[in-house]
Amino acid sequence: MYVTRPLSFYKKSEEALSLPPPEGPNSGILVIQDNDLEPTSCFGLGQYHEVKGLPFPQNMNLELFYRSGISLNRTTRYHNVAFIPVLNQPLSSNKYYVIHLHGKKRGAVRSEYKLVLYSDPRVLQPVVTVKIVSTDNQCSNHLITSDVRLTTWFGLLVLAWDLRVYSSLREAYINSREEDVETFCFYNSVSEVPLHPLDISDIHQEFEIYPRRSKVTLRSGFSAKSVAEDGYPPRFLSRRWKVSASTSSNDSCLGEASGADDSLRSNKPEFKVSIANKCSGSVVVGKWYSPFMFIKEGTHRTLKEEMRKSMFYEMTLEQKWEQIFTCENDGKKGNTVNVDAVVQKEVVVIAGWEAMVDDNIMDVAENFLWFNSFNNVGEKNSVGLSTAIVERMKWEQEKVGWIGGKEKEFRVKKVEEFEGSVNGWKKFGCYVLVETFVIKRLDGSIVLTYAFKHSHQLRTKWE
Incomplete structure (x- = not known):
């Protein structure tokens, strides 16, 4: 980062x-x-x-x-x-x-030209074959297009084949x-x-x-x-x-990115939220950029889209309060509420849907972790994050007290007491601090969000 x-x-x-x-x-x-x-x-x-x-x-x-x-x-x-x-x-x-970057427009990287001369169109045995290959042949995973032309030259049938090889990879x-x-x-x-x-x-x-x-x-x-x-x-x-x-x-639109703002981050977002709302507003407390080599989008892209793809992604760190438990006073609860909630430690979202780690594509050789999400019609979206980014994200979280480990969830179980008069409250809500890394393309569109929920940062609200 x-x-x-x-x-x-x-x-x-x-x-x-x-x-x-x-x-x-x-x-x-x-x-x-x-x-x-x-x-x-x-x-x-x-x-x-x-x-x-x-x-x-x-x-x-x-x-x-x-x-x-x-x-x-x-x-x-x-x-x-x-x-x-x-x-x-x-x-x-x-x-x-x-x-x-495969050329000025990150497009054509290699061309091959084959010129085959035939002495008799009925006998497809070439008399002469000429092949020219450019020196740049160090790429893999190509998109190939070809153009075949038939002409005559001094009474001979000429087959000219123009093969252009493109690569979407920048290595x-x-x-x-x-x-x-x-x-x-x-x-x-x-x-x-x-x-x-x-x-x-x-x-x-x-x-x-x-x-x-x-x-x-x-x-x-x-x-x-x-x-x-x-x-x-x-x-x-x-x-x-x-x-x-x-x-x-x-x-050229890369802007100021100073990393985490520790002062703003320690202040936490203002806790002004109605229990009817599931979360508070978000506050940006950090900003970085990541070169494209650390983030892979599994969504199919055309060659034109790949050529326009930016070299960098924007990464911001946002804070908010998110509701994990709520209840209403039915007149029988008195002045105490038993809070019992199970909360996921980490939540990754791609294209608006929660994503899971793809255990079948760990991509260990290239040090990538792949996440897949599926929408309501089964359409799949995939994003790969370099383990270098994931490691840095978790370091940023552990620095302020987030607890990782093998367990994927934590449980909040406690008793909260209302200090006002009996039946003086109608609604109760418990909130956890959530810090979310938001990865965007430079056009502002979101690629992935990676949320970390802090079990040691809880707030309650009575209405």
Whole structure:
């Protein structure tokens, strides 16, 4: 779970870069570009906004680029990536997860073109086959579309097949290990490792970014090295490169998120609630952002929807009082009420319906916990949460006295006495403090709510 800090704050005080993230496990800092970038001109590239220093902002579209080749063969290569600060590290460490975004629009990532020539249409034996595959072949789980065309060329039947492969997954680059290094003619060649889902426990997915100048032109740039001692970064990251930035229609709306407001949280919501109401109004007492790698939506999405999907989710912590027991005075109760209620400790809601943990899909390998809800017609909605998020949520709750454990429920059993005159009350209600994490998309729509009920925080009301 990440808080945000404006880039201008670090420009004014570089010492602040050494400050650790907020207290607690799996905590990080996102940097918000709050000043306009100055345009940079470069021959052959036109005008672009260059990111000239660290830390990198996360509310901008960043494109890594470099030039290779000589003379007429000199070309500029681009990689649309996201640099997400490593959890539990100060920004001064310059450690990042590097996420592959599959092109500017996160769409086409690979194209294959097959040209097959036939000497006789009645004999389907190809004379020549030409196949061109781009270098980006590190993805899995693709959506495939094809376009088949028949034409003639010098009296021959030509079949042209354009196969485009798309990927809805945005995965992490990983450093190769020593065993992936091959020696060829006294030259060490590093085999590229396929993209992986982000695993924060894998140090080989962490990169340290550092400034690097060209030895010839002395122009500034960046390079990356593996945080793991036995790691070797992908070739394009280990060379010198620059970063351009553009405004993101979705992620540019990242706002202030300071984590939990301990002062506001300790005050509790105002206990002004009618017994006729099941709960009080909610008060926001904390705010974070979570990168998309920690939250998975199981709902089917079209390619267009995936391309528009934001890089981040908003997470807020809300407090309210929720009714767990109520009764009315029938004239026989006197001045005492026996409260007896069984309350769930945790309640997860997806699409308006209570969700349960899917024991069949624990996704232990990727450290995800999946929740399923079913509406009144049996329609299923699924959301996966990284165990890193769940661990942090529970830490936030235990910090203020919430009791977890194996038991899924707690029982409230006590006697309450009315201090007024006999038969001076008509209704009685008992309420528990509920703290709820609300996970939203940046368009404001709710993905999931995760409520924790505090057995040690009870209030009663007489009417």
